[in-house]
Amino acid sequence: MKILRDLFKDYRFGISFIILIILLIFACLSFFSPYDPTFWGDVPRDLKPSMTYLLGTNSKGQDIFWQATFAVRNSLIIALIASSVSRVIAVLVGMVAGYKGGLTGRILMFVSDVFLVIPLFLVIVMLAMLVRDKMTLVTLALLLAVFGWAWDARIIRSQILSLREREFTQTAVLSGTGTVPLVLKEYMPFTTPLVFSTLINNMSWVIGLEITLAFLGLVNMEIPTLGTMLQWAISYQAVLLGYWWWILTPIILSILLFVALYWLSVSISEYLDPRTRIQRVGA
Amino acid sequence: MTFIRGYLIPRLIQYFLVIFIGLTIVFVLPRLAPSDPVQRTIAQLRSMGSYLDPATMNSFIEDLNEMYGLEGSMLEQYGAFWVRLFHGDFGVSFFQFPTPVNALIKTALPWTLVLLLVTTIISWTLGNIIGGLAGYFSRSRWSRVLDTITMLIRPIPYYIFSFGLLLLLAYVFEIFPVSGGTDIGRKLEFNLPTILDVLKHAFLPALSLIILGTAAWFQTMKLVVQNTNSENFVQYARLGGVKQGKIVSRYVIRNAMLPQITVLALLFGQIFSGALITEIVFSYPGLGLLLYNAILTGDYNLIMGITALSIVAITTAILIIDLLYPLFDPRIRYS
Amino acid sequence: MTNPILRTEQLKAFYVLDIHGEQKVVKAVNQVDLEIQENEVYGIAGESGCGKTTLLKALYGAIEPPLRLIGGKVFYFVDGLGLDVSSLGIEEKRKLRWEYVSYVPQGAMSVFNPVIRIKETFWDFINSHGGGKTRDESFEIARGQLHELGLPVEILDAYPHQLSGGMRQRVTIALAALLKPRIIICDEPTTALDVVVQRGVVQMLKDVQAKLQNSIILVTHDMGVQANVADRIAIMYAGKIVEEASAETIFGSPFHPYTQYLINSLPKFGDKSTRESAPGNPPSLSDLPPGCPFHVRCPYVLEICKEQMPATSKLEVNHKVACWLVEERQDASSS
Numbered sequence: 014m015k016i017l018r019d020l021f022k023d024y025r026f027g028i029s030f031i032i033l034i035i036l037l038i039f040a041c042l043s044f045f046s047p048y049d050p051t052f053w054g055d056v057p058r059d060l061k062p063s064m065t066y067l068l069g070t071n072s073k074g075q076d077i078f079w080q081a082t083f084a085v086r087n088s089l090i091i092a093l094i095a096s097s098v099s100r101v102i103a104v105l106v107g108m109v110a111g112y113k114g115g116l117t118g119r120i121l122m123f124v125s126d127v128f129l130v131i132p133l134f135l136v137i138v139m140l141a142m143l144v145r146d147k148m149t150l151v152t153l154a155l156l157l158a159v160f161g162w163a164w165d166a167r168i169i170r171s172q173i174l175s176l177r178e179r180e181f182t183q184t185a186v187l188s189g190t191g192t193v194p195l196v197l198k199e200y201m202p203f204t205t206p207l208v209f210s211t212l213i214n215n216m217s218w219v220i221g222l223e224i225t226l227a228f229l230g231l232v233n234m235e236i237p238t239l240g241t242m243l244q245w246a247i248s249y250q251a252v253l254l255g256y257w258w259w260i261l262t263p264i265i266l267s268i269l270l271f272v273a274l275y276w277l278s279v280s281i282s283e284y285l286d287p288r289t290r291i292q293r294v295g296a
Numbered sequence: 297m298t299f300i301r302g303y304l305i306p307r308l309i310q311y312f313l314v315i316f317i318g319l320t321i322v323f324v325l326p327r328l329a330p331s332d333p334v335q336r337t338i339a340q341l342r343s344m345g346s347y348l349d350p351a352t353m354n355s356f357i358e359d360l361n362e363m364y365g366l367e368g369s370m371l372e373q374y375g376a377f378w379v380r381l382f383h384g385d386f387g388v389s390f391f392q393f394p395t396p397v398n399a400l401i402k403t404a405l406p407w408t409l410v411l412l413l414v415t416t417i418i419s420w421t422l423g424n425i426i427g428g429l430a431g432y433f434s435r436s437r438w439s440r441v442l443d444t445i446t447m448l449i450r451p452i453p454y455y456i457f458s459f460g461l462l463l464l465l466a467y468v469f470e471i472f473p474v475s476g477g478t479d480i481g482r483k484l485e486f487n488l489p490t491i492l493d494v495l496k497h498a499f500l501p502a503l504s505l506i507i508l509g510t511a512a513w514f515q516t517m518k519l520v521v522q523n524t525n526s527e528n529f530v531q532y533a534r535l536g537g538v539k540q541g542k543i544v545s546r547y548v549i550r551n552a553m554l555p556q557i558t559v560l561a562l563l564f565g566q567i568f569s570g571a572l573i574t575e576i577v578f579s580y581p582g583l584g585l586l587l588y589n590a591i592l593t594g595d596y597n598l599i600m601g602i603t604a605l606s607i608v609a610i611t612t613a614i615l616i617i618d619l620l621y622p623l624f625d626p627r628i629r630y631s
Numbered sequence: 632m633t634n635p636i637l638r639t640e641q642l643k644a645f646y647v648l649d650i651h652g653e654q655k656v657v658k659a660v661n662q663v664d665l666e667i668q669e670n671e672v673y674g675i676a677g678e679s680g681c682g683k684t685t686l687l688k689a690l691y692g693a694i695e696p697p698l699r700l701i702g703g704k705v706f707y708f709v710d711g712l713g714l715d716v717s718s719l720g721i722e723e724k725r726k727l728r729w730e731y732v733s734y735v736p737q738g739a740m741s742v743f744n745p746v747i748r749i750k751e752t753f754w755d756f757i758n759s760h761g762g763g764k765t766r767d768e769s770f771e772i773a774r775g776q777l778h779e780l781g782l783p784v785e786i787l788d789a790y791p792h793q794l795s796g797g798m799r800q801r802v803t804i805a806l807a808a809l810l811k812p813r814i815i816i817c818d819e820p821t822t823a824l825d826v827v828v829q830r831g832v833v834q835m836l837k838d839v840q841a842k843l844q845n846s847i848i849l850v851t852h853d854m855g856v857q858a859n860v861a862d863r864i865a866i867m868y869a870g871k872i873v874e875e876a877s878a879e880t881i882f883g884s885p886f887h888p889y890t891q892y893l894i895n896s897l898p899k900f901g902d903k904s905t906r907e908s909a910p911g912n913p914p915s916l917s918d919l920p921p922g923c924p925f926h927v928r929c930p931y932v933l934e935i936c937k938e939q940m941p942a943t944s945k946l947e948v949n950h951k952v953a954c955w956l957v958e959e960r961q962d963a964s965s966s
Contacts, residue, residue, distance in 0.1 A: 025447070123310070129562060130611055131318045134569035135587070135603040139325050142591060142599070164562075221453030225573055228455055229591050252467060260463075267456060275451035532742040535693060536806075537728030539759040546755065547744050554746075626746055626790045 020284055029276035032269055040086035046079040050237045062258050069258035072249045081262050083237040088270070091154045091223055091238065092216040098158035100212055103165040104204070108196055110166070111173025122170065128163035136160070137222070141231035153232055157219050165211040172207055176200055206285045213278035217271055224267060239267045303628065304619070311615045318607035322600055323377050327370070334360040337390065340594050363388050364596060386601030390593060397601040400586060405605075408582035411498060412571045415505040416560075422506075423513025424556055428549040430514065431521025443518065446511040454570040458504040458577040465500060472500050501578040505571060516559060520552040527551070554625050561617040565610050634669040635708055636813055636846050637690065637732075642703035644689045647696075657917045659685035661870035662703070664943065667814065667846050672836075674861030674878070675850045676893070678913050682870040683850045684737075687818050690848065691734055692716045692724050707731060709813075730760050733807040737819040739799040743791035749802060750787035753809070760810060772809070779842070780805050780835060797828030801835055808839045815839070816848045821856050833859055854897055858882060863949075866890045869914055869924035872943070876950040886952045888929045923955065931956055 020026045048055045054074035062069040068077040110121035140156060173196075176182065185195050220239065226232050227240025234241050242263040246252075251259045337360055338353075361367050365376055365387060380386070386397035430439040449457075466472050524530060530547050538547075575584025583602055590598035622628040641664060646657035659682040667673050677683055685698065694700050705716040709731055719727070728734075736742050743752055753773035754766055764772070774784050782801055786794060794802070800820060807815050817836065821829040833856055840847050849860060857864055858878060865875040866887065874887040885891045892909040911928040914920055920927055926936040935955050943953045 123313075126310075127314055127317055130314055130565055130607075130614060131321070132565050132569050132603070132606045132610055134572070135599075135606055136321065136325070138587070138591060139322075139599055139603060142594070217451055221455070224453065225455045228576075229588065231591065252463065264456060264460065268452060271451040271453070271456075272448055276447060279447070528736075528738075528741040529744045532736055533744070533755065535691065535728065535734045535736070536756050537725045537730075537759055538755050539725075542755055542759065546747065550746055551744070624746070627792050630790060630793060 016284075020280060023280045023284070025276040026280035026284075029273040029280070032273035033277065036085055036266070036270060036273070037089075039082055040089055041082075043079070043082035043086045046082060048076055048079050050075070050080055050083040051235050059254075059256060068262050069256075071246065071256070071259045072251070073245065077259060077262055080237050080242060081266060084239045084242045084263060085266060085270075087150060087236060087238040088220050088223060088240070088267075091150055091157070092219045094151065094154035095157040095161060095219040096212050096215040098155060099161035099215055100165070100208055102158070103162035103169060103211070104208060106162065106166040107169025108173055108200070108204075111170040112177060112192065112196055114174075114177075118170075122167070125163040125166045128160065129167075133160045134222075134225075137226070138229065138231065141226055141229075149233065150236060153223065153226075154219075157222055161215050161218060165208075165215065168211060169204060169207065172204060173200065176203055206281070210278045210282045210285070213274050213281070217274040217278075220267065220270060220274075239263050239270075243267075303622065307615065307618055311611060314611050315608055318611070319381065319604055320374075322604050322607065323374060326364075326596055326600070327366075327373075334364060334366065336594060363390075381604070386604065387597035389590075389598045390595040397597050400598065401583070401601055401605060404581060404583050404586045407580065408571065408575065408584065411502060411505070411575070411580070411582060412568065415502050415509060415571070416564075416567055419506045419509025420513055420556070420560060423510040424517045424549070424553060426510070427514035427517030428521050428552060429544070431518040431552070432525065432544050432548055434518070434522055439518075442514065446514050449507065449511040450515055452508070454504070454508060454573045455577060457508055458501070458574045461500060461504050462577055472496065498580070501574050501580045504574050504578075508570070509567070513556070517552060517556060520555055521548055524548050524552045554621075557617060557621050557624060561614045561621075564613050564617070568606060568610050568613075633666070635666045635706075636669045637667040637708065637848075638706045638713070639663055639665050639690070640704045640706075642686075642689055642705060643701040644685055644694060644698060645701050646685075646698050655917050658682075658870050658919060659698075659916055660689055661919075663870075663872055665865060665872060665875065667848060669813070669846055670844050671862045672840060672847045672849060672860050674857040674864040675848065675867055676852060676854060676857050676864055677867035678852060680913060680916070681867045682916065683852075683867055684818060686867070687734075687816055687848070687850055691728075691732065691816060692719070726760065729756060729807075729812060730810045731812055732814040732816065733810070733812040735800075735803050735807045735815060735817040735820050738823055739803045740796055740823075742803060743799065745791055747790075748787065749789055749791065749794075753787070753806065756806060756809065776805050776809055780808075780838060797824055797831065800824060800828070800832055804832065804835050804839060808843060811843055812845065814846045814848065817850065819851050820849075821851060821853060829856070836860060854893065866893065869919060870916060871924065871953060872951075873925065873954065874950075874952045876947075880950055886946055886950070886956070887954050888931055888956070889925050923953075933959065 021030075043050075052075075056066065056070050056074055056076050058070055058072050058074045060066055060070045062077075066076055066078065068081060071077055071080070106121050106125060110118040110125075137156065137160060181199065182195070185199055190199075223232065223238060224240035224243060227234070227238065227244045228247075230244070232238070232241065234244065240263075243260070246256070246259045246263070249256075249259075251257075334357060338357070365373055365380070367373070368376070384398050386401070389395050389397045389400055392400060426442070430442055433439050452460075525548060530543065533543050533547050572582070572584035572587060574580075575582045576588045579585055583606070586598065587602050589595070590602065641662050642660055643658075643662055644660040646659060648655045648657065661682070663686060665673075675683055675686065688694060688698065689700065690705060692705070700717065706713045707716060707727065708714075709727070716724070743749065744755075747755075750770050750773055754769045757764055757769040757772060770787065773787055777784050777787065780801075782798075782805060786798065786802065791799065804817075804820070807817075820836070821832055824832065836847060836849070837860060847860075849857070851857060861878045863875065864878050864881045865872045866881070866889065867873070868889050874881070874885065874890045881890060882894055885894045889909060892907070896906045896908040898906060909928050914924055914927065920937075922938045923929070923936045923941050926932045929936065933955055939955075941953045941955045941957075943951050944957045946952050946957055
C-alpha cells in the first residue's frame with residue numbers, strides 16, 4: 014500500500030489511474046445496456062447528443078453511449094487476453110534464453126529477432142485476410158498475442174542475464190536449488206514489475222492494432238469495438254455529414270485509453286528504475 | 297580482420313537467413329489457410345453476381361491456380377516460388393488485372409521510399425538532438441513542458457493521429473489537400489509546379505510521421521541522456537573543468553546516440569508499417585495505398601508481393617544500420 | 632612559517648536523503664579543520680565509509696545534491712590570496728579546476744570518453760582552460776607530458792578500451808599534472824590495481840610532485856602507500872580527523888587509540904605475532920553515537936568520551952589529536 018501512495022505522488026500515475034478506473038466502470042456499464050449491440054434500428058437515427066441519448070445516435074439506429082460501453086469493454090477484453098498470452102510466451106522465451114544461454118538462448122533470440130524484423134503488420138494483414146470470417150474476439154486476441162511477445166522477450170532476457178551474474182544466484186545454485194524453483198521463486202520478484210509494465214505497453218499496442226485492422230476491414234464488423242465503431246462512422250461518411258458525435262466518441266475514448274495506459278506504464282517503470290529513484294531523492 | 301570475421305560475416309549470414317525465413321513464411325501462410333485463395337476469389341466473384349458455366353469455370357480455376365502459383369505439389373510450388381522471386385516476378389495482380397504485380401509495386405515504391413527515408417532521418421535527428429538537450433537540462437522548464445507534450449502525443453497510434461491530423465488540417469481548416477500524391481490528372485514532370493504540388497500533398501503524411509517519430513525519439517533519448525549524465529567519464533570531464541558545450545555534445549550526446557542507432561534498427565519494422573498505415577489514411581500513392589486496395593479486392597499476389605518486398609527492404613535497411621554502427625563506436629571497430 | 636595552499640575551517644558536509652518521506656542525514660564530513668602546505672604530500676587515511684571521498688568532494692568544490700554544505704568554509708590560496716570556495720561563481724570554479732587544483736579519480740577504468748582517442752581527451756582538457764592552443768599544439772603538449780613521465784607516446788592515438796587498467800590510471804595522473812596545478816587530489820589511486828602496477832603509480836606520483844613542487848592530497852586506506860609517499864598524515868574516523876602528524880610520528884608514536892589500532896594491525900618483517908585490529912565496526916554515519924564516535928570500540932574509554940565530542944588539541948608542535956586522553960595526560964603530568 015505504501016507503494017501505491019508513493020506512486021500517486023507522480024501526477025501521471027494519479028491521472029492515468031483515475032482515467033482507467035472511469036473507463037473500466039464505463040465498460041462494466043455495458044452489462045446494463047438496454048440494447049443489444051448487434052441490433053440495428055433500435056432508436057431513431059442520427060440524433061445529436063441529448064438528455065435521452067447521452068452521446069447521440071448513429072446512422073445504424075444505435076445509441077452511441079451504450080455502443081461505446083460495449084466498444085470499450087470489448088477492446089479491453091481483446092487487449093487483456095492478447096497481452097496475457099503474449100506475456101506468458103515472452104516470459105517463457107525470455108527466461109529460458111536468459112538463463113540457459115548458449116545455443117538454446119541464441120536460437121530463441123534469433124527467432125524473436127525474426128519476429129521483430131518482419132513487418133508484423135503485413136503478416137497480420139495476410140493472416141487476418143485468411144481467417145476473416147472466423148474472426149471472433151478471442152481469435153483476434155490470440156492472433157495479436159502470437160506477434161506481441163518478441164520485444165518483451167528480449168527485455169526479460171537481458172534482465173535474467175544480469176540477475177544470473179548476481180551473487181545470490183551462485184549461492185542458490187551451490188545450495189542445490191533446482192533451475193525451475195530458482196527461476197520462479199528467486200527471480201520472480203525482480204521480473205514481475207517488469208512484466209507488468211510491458212503488459213500495459215502491450216495492451217496499448219494491441220488496442221491500436223485492433224483499430225487499424227478494423228480500419229482495413231479485417232475484423233468482424235458486427236462486434237462493437239473501438240476500431241469497428243470508428244470504421245462504421247467513417248464508412249457512413251459521418252465526417253462529411255457532420256455527425257461529429259459518432260466520429261469523436263471512439264477517437265476520444267481511444268486517445269484517453271492510450272494516454273492513460275502509457276502514463277501508467279511510464280510512471281511505474283520510472284518508479285521501479287533504481288537510478289531515477291536516486292535522482293528523485295534529496296534535490 | 298577480426299572485425300570482418302567477428303562482426304560482418306555473422307551479420308550477413310543472419311541477414312540472408314532472416315530473408316529466407318521471412319519469404320518462406322510469405323509462401324507458407326496463404327497455403328495454411330482453411331480456404332484456398334482460388335476458392336475465395338470464386339466466392340467473391342459469385343457474391344458480386346457473376347455466373348460462369350462449368351467449362352469456363354474449370355479453365356478459370358486452372359488460370360487462377362497458375363496465377364497464384366498453386367500448381368503442382370508443395371515442393372514444386374516452393375521451387376517455382378523462388379525461381380519467380382529471383383526474376384522479380386510476383387505474378388499478376390487481380391485488382392488491376394492483367395498488370396503484373398511488380399509493375400504496380402515499381403510505381404508505388406518511390407513514393408513510399410522517399411516519404412519513409414526523409415521522415416525517418418528528420419525525426420531521428422531532430423528527436424535525438426532535442427531529446428538530448430532536454431535530458432541534459434532535465435530540470436529546466438522547457439524540458440518538462442516538452443516532456444508532457446510528448447507524453448500526450450507518443451502513445452497515439454499512427455492511424456488515429458494521421459486521421460486526426462487529416463480531419464483538422466484538411467477538413468476543418470482546409471489548408472491541405474485531402475488525398476493523393478498530386479492533383480488529379482497531373483503528369484509527373486520535373487518542373488517547379490509539379491514539385492510544389494507533390495510537396496503540398498506529401499506534407500500532411502510527412503508531418504504526421506515526423507511528429508510521431510520525433511516524439512518517440514525525444515522520449516527515448518531523454519532517458520538515455522539522463523543515464524549517460526551519471527556515467528563516470530561525464531563526471532570526470534566535469535571535474536576536469538571541461539566546458540559545458542563540449543560535455544554536452546562530445547561526451548553526452550555522442551555516447552547517447554549509440555544505443556539510439558541500435559534502437560532505430562530494432563524499430564525499423566514498426567516505423568515502416570507506420571508509414572504504410574499513414575499513407576492509407578492520406579490516400580498517398582505509395583505501397584500503403586496499394587496494400588489497402590489489395591486487401592479490399594482480395595488480391596493475394598499483390599499482398600504477397602508487397603509483403604515480400606517489405607521484408608527484404610526492412611531487413612536490408614537494418615543491415616545497413618548495423619553496418620554503420622561500428623563507424624560510431626570504436627569499441628566495435630577495434631576489439 | 633606556514634605557506635598554506637588550502638585550508639578548511641569547521642567544514643561540515645552532510646548527505647540529506649529523502650527515502651519515501653523519511654529524512655535521513657548522513658554526516659560524512661563532520662567538522663573538519665585542516666591546512667595543506669605548499670610542496671608537501673598530505674595523506675588522509677581511514678576505513679571505507681569514514682567520509683574520505685566526501686571530504687575530497689568538498690575540497691574540490693564538487694558538492695551536489697544530495698550532498699549539502701552544512702557549515703564551514705574551504706579556502707584556496709591562489710596567488711597568495713585566500714579565496715572562499717563557496718563564494719566563487721560557477722565559471723570561476725570551472726577555471727580553477729585543473730589549473731589550480733586537479734583530481735585523480737578512483738578506479739580509472741571508465742573515466743575516459745569511450746568514443747574519442749586519448750589525445751582528444753587531452754585536447755578537451757587543454758582547450759577548456761585558457762591558452763588558446765590549437766589542436767596540434769595541444770597534442771604536442773600531451774606528447775611532451777607523457778614523455779616526461781615515462782609513458783609510451785603511442786597511447787595518445789589509442790581508444791580507452793585498448794589500454795589496461797593500470798595504464799589508464801597512469802594516464803589520469805599525467806592528465807592531472809598537465810596544467811601544473813598547485814594541488815593534486817588523489818582518491819585511492821592504487822586500489823584495484825595489482826602490486827606491480829601500484830608501484831608504478833606511486834613512483835609516478837612522486838615524480839610529479841618532485842617536478843612540480845606542488846601539494847598532493849593522497850587519500851588511501853593502504854597504510855603501506857601512505858608510508859611510502861606521505862609527508863604528513865591525517866587519520867579520519869566517522870567524518871572527523873582524529874589525529875594529524877608527520878608520517879614518522881603517526882607510524883612511530885601514534886597517540887589516538889584508533890590510530891594505534893591501525894598501525895598495530897600492519898604486518899612487520901620478522902614479527903609473526905597475530906595482528907589485532909579494532910574490535911567492532913565503524914558506526915553508521917547516519918546514526919552516530921553521542922560523544923566521541925570511537926568510544927564504543929575504544930579500550931581507554933572514559934565517562935566523558937560517552938557524552939562529549941573531544942576538541943582537537945595540540946599534543947606537540949606538529950601533532951594534533953582529537954581525544955579526551957590528551958587532557959587526561961596533561962592533568963596527570965601537571966599534578
